[in-house]
Amino acid sequence: MQKAFGKKSIILLFIFPAFLVYTLFVIVSIIWAGYYSFFDWSGVGEKVFIGLQNYAELLIKDEVFRLTVWHTVIYTVINVLIQVFGGLLFAILLSRVTKGRTILQTLYYVPVVISSVAICQIFSKLLSVTPTGVVNQLLSVFNPALKVMEWTSNPNISLYVTAFVEGYKYLGLYMVIFYAALIGVPDELGEAARIDGASLFQEYWSVRIPYIKPVIIANCLLVLNGSLRSFEFSYLLTHGGPGNASELMTTYMYKQAFTSMKYGYGSAVAIMIVIICLIVGVIFKKLTGEEAEG
């Protein structure tokens, strides 16, 4: 049996279905998007070949696209902070709790299983201004002016609010992964550190967290990837607004293709997203790979 699994043909047989599905739904889609990006096409009617004109406009003239790239970077940083570092913090705290750990773990995980649409609906009600939502009602106890505090319709903070909501939803997921990694750290290591006189902070900072570094890197990559492609929270909570204040690359792509009916231009935006994701992925891999080697 073990011998059979060692054969390349058998390995290929197992890999083939996933490879086929991946090719069909990812690679082919990207190729088609690339093809459409060379056309001026409204989605209906004749396609007009315009070569690289969509890309030229996107990279040279389109200020909104540049803005969405910057927004996506901010959005990604916030999500990495909340999901990875917040998740790690919660996992550490959870690993220190002895009573009611399962209940807390379940409670933190609940948002992960709730659909994004429901989460956005909950937050739009919580953060509502008219009628006054729970958040503003509570804040108005401290300062009455905060009763009309705008969260999703304030252009200065709508992007951060949207990023926070996505971070909130997935924090529990990464917390569980970190928690599983933390309880896998051999107790002997912690005990040895404590015998050597390390404080609790030092024990985690110098022993336990370095031990789970591969998990942290993997989670960072997952969050990075998810945030760069994030769509639903910005679209459902703010529609990318007000104006373009919380517009991300993905919502911009959707608006261009389906609202503005510029399928060719929208496809060019999609290809740029793929390229940016690849560049960020390669840079991150290079940085973390070099660090691991060092």
Place this chain on the structure above:
Amino acid sequence: MKKKMFAVLLAAVVSVSAVLTGCGQSSDSTGAAGENASDAQGNSDASAQSTGERTKITALLKGTESTEQFQVFDYLLSNFCEERGLEYEIELVNDMQDYFTKLQMYINSNTLPDIYGCPNGTLSRACLDIDAMVDVGAELERNGYYDKMNGAIIDFLTDADDGNLYLFPQGLYCEYFMYRTDIFEQAGVTEAPTTWAEFEEACEKIAATGEIPVIVGGSDAWQLMRYLSFSPWRVTGSDFITDYQAGTDSFSENESAEYAVELLNRLGTEGYFEPGFASVDFTSACNLFFGGTGAIFYTGSGQIGLAEDMYDEGMLGFFPVPDTEGMDNMSTNVPIHAGFAEGFNKATYDDTMQDFFDYMCENFSESCYTKAQIFSPFNEELPEGLPQLYYDTQPMFATAETAWTSWDDKLDSDVLTKIVDEQQKLAQGITTPDEFIDTCDSLISK
């Protein structure tokens, strides 16, 4: 050898997937599609086989089972199909964007159903390009219903290019402002405003009493866009927006358009709209106003069901779109439109579908009033037993000949999307009227 085999396998996979994808993508034929109606007939699953008897009528409609278009067509199709021993199938897509995507897919593959919801504009033009639209005007002439249809509705749906009528109205919708009589009285506003200056004066008085003057669903593009469109519509009809799109007029050159820009900015920044209006959608705005918040709300006949009780208790009044002072306003002051209209697929329009069309015309009014609670597009006497608001608002549009000019239909999708983003910034005071005008005027010159 193994490397070669792997390469061959990889090539095969890519080829197979490309072929499979190609099968699902018939959009390549779009350019030439539609020239051959029999192709469409062959492709369509509308059951209008040229060789056999029709067994089914298919429809694609926007909305849910509780929306007017479904209720009207479900009623008509179920009765008609029961009489004829046919089946019917209504495909519903609720989200507007998803609906447009679906419709585009059907147009591209030339497989439109027998009946499909379609707004008058880019998409109806695309349907016409593939010869998939029955001349509804000619059909109405044939069965004698053309003269019975409201003039403004015909005006609203008439094709801008050839002047024909290819779409059948969803219903007759009229829009007006509703106001709370008790709040007006408390604020000392004795008469409903007839000009925008009076409107703003009323807002100021209402705000001084601590009430919210105007409720608006600012996250739904059309709600804020109405305030941008009112003044140009009353002063120029459809001329401003048509000329703007054509590049022969602009916000900076048109007095009424400039007035509207400043009006929207003032209403938003003076605090006359509810706090956080930019994140309130139309449904929430309806809930707010008919739940007792705010003094004025721009609504219409589609919300009679919600307004009925408060109106009967004397808590609500209504007034039409105010005049723009200092300019010549046209006499029609109630926006009238046909909602999301329906097209009939020419490729599958056989004798049965023609019979259904006649049956639909005969029973449309009954279906509108009993099932969907909307006005019928045919000028007929209102049946008894309807909420009082129907009888009181009907005289406002009974003889109207000029339709509402919907900017959504007139503007290019890309320009429309950008104006939608800009109008929200204008109403929130993020941009000034001058910046708004500069930006919007540059959209066309680009």
